[in-house]
Structures are given as C-alpha cells and as structure tokens.
Amino acid sequence: MTDPTVRTALVTGASSGIGEATARRLAAEGYRVVAAARRRDRLDALAAEVPGVRAVTLDVTDQASVDALAASLDRCDVLVNNAGGAFGLEPVAEARVDDWQRMYDVNVLGALRVTRALLPKLVASGDGVLVMLTSTAAFVSYEGGGGYCAAKHAQTAMTETLRLELCGEPVRVVEVAPGMVKTDEFALTRFGGDAERAAKLYEGVPDPLTADDIADVIAFAVTRPAHVNIDRLVVRPRAQAAQHKVHRVT
Ligand code: 8X3
Structure with a gap:
C-alpha cells in the first residue's frame, strides 16, 4: 500500500457534509488534505481543528478559481470530486431552468x-x-428529481469515460454513489432553506446514512493497493432497499 504520509488529497465541497467528513477522515488516515470550498470561514475552522488539513478557497463553477488552486498544489495524489448539490424538486413540467443550470454547473461542469x-x-x-x-x-x-438525476447520470457517464480513457495510466477512477444520507445541508439546499420540508425527507427513517459513513467508504476505496480499482460503491441505509422503498417507522 502507498505510504499516505506523503500523499496529498484534495477534497472539494469540504466545508460541510460528506466533503468535510472526508477531509477529516483522510487526515486521520495520514494524508495531507487540501480542503477546498467557497466558504473560507468554515474551512479555516476545520483546518485549525484538524492537523494535516489546509484550507483553500475554491469555486468549482469558476475556471480561474480552479486553475489557481491547481497551480498552487505541488502534488495531488487523491482527488475527491464531492462539490455538488440538488436545487429544487419540481416536476419537469414546472422545472426552473436556473436550477437545472446550477445543478449542471456545480455537479457536472464543476467536476x-x-x-x-x-x-x-x-x-x-x-x-x-x-x-x-x-x-x-x-x-x-x-x-421531481429530473434535473438532479440528469446531472448525476452525467457524472456517472463522465466517470466511466474517464476510466476507459485512463486505462494504462497510473490513475484509479472510483465512483461512490450514496443513497439516503442525512447531512446538515443537502435537503435544506434542495428545498431552498425550508427546514420543515427538509426534515420530512428523513421522517421516520430509523437510521439514514451519515456523512461519516460515506467518508469511511471513500477512505476504504482510496487506501486499497495501487492495482485495486473499485469501480463503484453503491451505499444505502439498511432502511432503503431501493430509491422509493424506504422503511419508515410511524
Ligand atoms: C442523494 C440521494 O435520493 O436524494 O444523492 O437523490 S437522493
């Protein structure tokens, strides 16, 4: 296994949720972690708290911001493309083009x-x-998931394409596909800050996944030996057998 003490991991969207948990976890594994996001105050707090984490401001929708970050890194061994999110839950007939554009810009073009x-x-x-x-x-x-599902489908297509194009290069390409994860912000963002609607999403679900559960899976994937490529990990809570099949305790 490669010595993590000299390896640098860049995590995007590291100011909260899965990104933050992943930054913490990879630092605990011994990686030098570059935690990147727009909200610098949160990143600074994270970097002050966790040894091995460095904060860098990044807006994945801004090419100049991305280029500046890339130029500032002396190396990058692990890249966790985590920045993303869902905006809106309207049916296609009422979809807001702005929401779809934002979902594409952050999730697909950002990655x-x-x-x-x-x-x-x-x-x-x-x-x-x-x-x-x-x-x-x-x-x-x-x-209601048209825009988000389209963006996530596109990310999967990009991931599969990359794996094909990089075959023969010393780069592994891993997809991590979480189901129902309860984070502080995912549902809130989707519902435009409506905390009541956001809470309903997880109502009665005994144990949704946490950001730490996904960070754990990411850490597992990146710490396998160099010849082991885990193509895709689909991770759901036990109470979610399929997208629509969620066991709720009422
Ligand atoms: C989040 C899972 O079911 O809200 O990526 O689309 S879901």
Missing part, C-alpha cells in the same frame, strides 16, 4: 473543471486516485 485541471498531477503521482461522488440518483430517476 469536469477540477478533473481536467488536476489530471496531470494525478498521473504524475504514479498512483493517482480520482473519486467521483455521484448518487443512487445516477442510475434511477424519481419524480
């Missing part, structure tokens, strides 16, 4: 910008690992 900028460093690593955070929404669709 593309960061991947393109960091790929040379992942190759130079000699054992680069690219982790793409998608979702169970990347393989199935659900009512």
